[in-house]
Amino acid sequence: MAGCERRADRGFVTAESALVLPVLAMFATALVWGLMVVAAQIQCVDAARTGARAAARQDPPDAVVEVTREAAPRGARVTVNREADRVRVVVVARPPVLHGLPFELREEAVAAAEETVGEAA
Template sequence: MAGCERRADRGFVTAESAMVLPVLAMFAMALVWGLLVVAAQIRCVDAARAGARAAARQDPPDAVVEVIREAAPPGARVTVSREAAQVRVIVEARPPVLRGLPFDLREEAVAAVEETMGAAT
């Protein structure tokens, strides 16, 4: 009788594997996508900070935008504004791979404007 039970259980391992493997693959893909989103968020942080530093030094506007674009994820939207003695840089990007998701990555950096010691007038 014990031999009969073993023969009946033979296909369960295959069926369980067929159910578990796709779930594990989807879980692994979700982890990789999550890491890509975190990396893109870090790039937004770096780009906003670098742009705020460049704008605070009163670099030319084209140079500030170029510094931001080099550090930002591809296709990121950049906003640079000046408010009295502060500069504000906002970097917004879509999450990588699954761009149809209903959220954006957004980072903002603010820096105090540095006084420049230029040539005497």
Template sequence: MTAETAVVLPVLVVFAMALVWGLLVVAAQIQCVDAARTGARAAARQDPVGAVVEVAREAAPRGARVTVSREAGLVRVVVVADPPALHGLPFEVREEAVASVEQTVGAAPAGAES
């Protein structure tokens, strides 16, 4: 009985640690999704790029990199973060959100003349 316990217990501990690490990665992915969406909403309102990056970083995991780009009436926010806990692993948690740029209040619609 002692030999079986000595073999099974370390396997259970490793399995439990892998589950916890997996949950941490999923939580970081969800934070990246929220950060990208928050940043895309701010960029769609035509907030300054610095403000968009700051808003996205507040919602993102610690140390995340935020990129904002604008192209043809669309804004794209990309949030990339390293996985939590085991930093030596060769993958990243990444999310991207795209939004259509909103018209500003009082601005003439596209193609209209004043």
């Protein structure tokens, strides 16, 4: 009786592995992609802050955009605006690897222009 049960179970491990391994591979791929997206978002944060600091120091607009692009993910769009006594830098990038997804990574930083810092209101 015991020998009959062993023969009936034979092959189940192979079938289960054939189903589980692709799921594990997809999960690992999604995890790596998610980490890449988080890393790109952090790059956007750093780039926006770097650009806002440069713009607040009254660096030339071309230099601000160049410094921001160097810190941003590849292919990111950079926008620099001045609003009264503040500068605003926006960095927008596509997610890495899967460019067809319908979302973008976006980060914005605002800084007070140095010429206005410390002035009485």
